[in-house]
Amino acid sequence: MSNLDDSIDAAAAAVRAGEAVVYPTETVYGLGADATDADAVERVFELKGRDRTKPLSVGVPDVAAAREYARPTPFETRFMERFLPGPVTVVVERGPDLPDALTAGRARVGVRVPDYETTLEFYRRAGRPVTATSANRSGAPSIRTPAELDPALRKRVGAVLDAGETPGGTESTVVDPGRNVIHRRGAMADEVAAWLTEEAGAPPTVE
16 A cells, blocks of 8 residues: 555544544645544644634535435535535534534534545545544644644644645635525635525525
């Protein structure tokens, strides 16, 4: 196996063991842990110094996996099938396997399927949803190479999946298609708004 294959295996094993890992996406490096494990989720909040009232998104390898851990309606599923994989975070009803710690007690959760094969293969091998948040201390810049990782954070994660520099680009658009709301405009925001306007029968509210 290649070094990258070995790194993917090591990161996936660390997630299954309840540890946090650093992994690449199509934009920046992320901080991941088993999103079904409340203790692992708490570790991500602690490592980032993130406010517990701010929910985390989850990353999965495809829409089928998203439907295992979330409860999208048929309309929301059609939206996901149109825009995922891609730089869009889709907010839908969470499933029972996701803990309150992940969603800050809310009934809905953001779902990501990154358009980046290394990330998707990592998710597949982990075999469970993985937290999707940037691998930096809250308030610090996001990182595109492992060399930029905070040394203190590096020491406390179970693995760093090093795939070199990430492609970078615009942050994901965050959208709740069932409520016809765009929470954050980012990549593909115009396409998302056009689809919702046509399919929902009204332009989305942009917060």
